[in-house]
Amino acid sequence: MSALPDRHSGDYFELMPVALWEEDLSALKLIMAAWRREGIEDLEAYLAAHPDEVKRCAHSIKILRVNQSALDMLGAKTLAELTAHLAVIIRDDALAPYAQELLQIWRGQTRFTTTTMNYRLDGTRIDIRVNGRILPDETQSWSRVIVAIEDVSAQEDARRELEASELQARAMFNDSPVSLWFENFSLIKARLDELRHRGIVDFRTFIDVHPDFVEMCMLDIHVLDVNLHTLRLFQARDKADLLARLDEVFRDEMRGFFAEQLVALWDGRLRHEREVLNYRLDGEALNLILQFSVMPGHEKDWSKVLVSLTDITARKKAEAYLEYLGKHDVLTGLYNRSFYMDEVNRLERKGPFPVSVILIDLNGMKQVNDESGHAAGDAMLRRIGEILTQVVEKPGCAARIGGDEFVILLPGKSAPEAQAVLSDLARVTELNNQFHSTQTRLVLSVGMAVCKAGEKLEAAIQRADSAMYADKRAFYATAPELDRRSRI
Known part of the structure; x- marks a missing residue:
């Protein structure tokens, strides 16, 4: 074991507000040297096939000392108590991230970093970010390595919550019982802004005189995503099939419906609803309730809008039949x-x-x-x-x-x-x-x-x-x- 630093540097180590560990990885160096002699080249594949080797490497590390911040983080009073409970602190679910640390060292990096988890002695899980460095004088033996450990539980909890929220939102989008479309209307926003810049005030009269403007705006819609119900509703094989045949979906009467939608947007109604007529890919007409909403945070450029389509074809047929019966x-x-x-x-x-x-x-x-x-x-x-x-x-x-x-x-x-x-x-x-x-x-x-x-x-x-x-x-x-x- 190398001599400890002098008193002043030792004070710095002890007084640092970050949890610090001084470790001896010389036994790990011997393990890796043996792997190289055995001809192992793809260590990642080797460790995936031999998870016990990751555990062996973890157990080979010798802890020389830790500072008070490290003891406080893990709820230990002394280094002896800490080392006696390493099996509690570092459990199996930490081994996979630790394998990434091993890969960095295997590739010759003297600095390594990873995000993993430990457990306090009372059993509380904490997420940590590990930043380690083999000291310059010890690159041949790896006998002194300084490891800084930061408690990132709050950030990781927020990240996991965000991921869970995104997964839930994605599931709600994909599995919604109505047709949902994410679309980009930014080019249409630019066209309308240009008309205002040119001094156009009566937009409805403008599109009556220039019907080609409506056609151009229809071509400017960029579909970002659709959900599964949309594919079923329009009888598309997949998203690529639907997006390649949008001209079969939006045709005929849709120009008039879309013109009214443009009027609503011109008037500043970024959320509106109306009945429209689209067509399935087999040519069957679909009566739909269209609900349009510019997503929050995208009001300036309309780069992300949500369009929901509710199928009311059966209801319209029933209404038509009732009207038929009345006459x-x-x-x-x-x-x-x-x-x-x-x-x-x-x-x-x-x-x-x-x-x-x-x-x-x-x-x-x-x-x-x-x-x-x-x-x-x-x-x-x-x-x-x-x-x-x-x-x-x-x-x-x-x-x-x-x-x-x-x-x-x-x-x-x-x-x-x-x-x-x-x-x-x-x-x-x-x-x-x-x-x-x-x-x-x-x-x-x-x-x-x-x-x-x-x-x-x-x-x-x-x-x-x-x-x-x-x-x-x-x-x-x-x-x-x-x-x-x-x-x-």
Whole structure:
């Protein structure tokens, strides 16, 4: 063992506020020399395969002395007490970091550093940063090494907490049940700032006049990351697949939605929400709630924004179906009486005139229901729905307004044009009867009237109704036995 330093340097060692250890690594030097003679070159792989060798190296170190700061750090009263409890202070979970220290010395470094953990004598874990140096006069023997140990538990706790927080945030991002996108909008921010610098005030008018500006901004979006739900939602194989095909996702109506988003950003709304329409990679439309937020700390450049997309496609389909039910007759697929009345009021106010009206009644419906059952009657009504769907083209409309009563409204159609529709109705009805030759024949009574400009539409409807009932009376007069197989 080398002679101790003189009294003055010893005082410095003892009085240093940092925990200091003076160690003798000469036994470690012999171990490493033996490894080199054995031809070991990749020490890292060797120690990974022989963890007991790390423990042997740790036990080979001889502690010459420690200062009071070191004793206080580990809760020991004397060097003897400290060395007697080294197995408590340095445990197995410290060996892996210690292996890194060995690798530095193996490579010829006379200075080494590592971060590891020790345990106080009361069992409390402390994180430490080790900085060691083989003294210049002892580089051949390694018999005197000064090691400074710093308690970095607070920093390490903060680091672990930060890592745990980041892992939790990453897990929340990846496993979120909504589609999440991290995007960079800094180029868009620069474009908007440039417009303000040029004196543009009315941004909405600007993009109306320069629609290409919206297109350029869409191309300026840089997608930083997406979560797993996004890949599932858009049916992408992986992130690369999705990012390579963004033009298939954001297209058509998305330009209008994005223009409104730009207006919101121009107005300073860095957090906003709206409904948008995107497309899956298989072409299926997706109705989505888009929530946009510039991340805290990025308000100056918009370099990181979070976009969340909530799929409301099923809800929109349900709403559309409910809206459909509010306007349509489920059995025939035609418009219902409620829509018909609204359309009459609309045409009464706005036209266009003339408006032709055709009223239709199915003859013999009651007898079919009585003799063959309501299922047979419903089948006949569905057939009428099929016929009127083929015959009536927009802007005309056909509606079921009663049990077996139907109406056709033909805005902007004159009497000759309405007569052509009646001819089509007779022709398609006959074709339908031929196709359903084994079922009851459809026999319709019809009446037509034309409402000219300045006339009340209700009056024309009453005339058409009267004409339809006249046609029905004429039919029953020729077929008192209700045989309806020979006439439309």
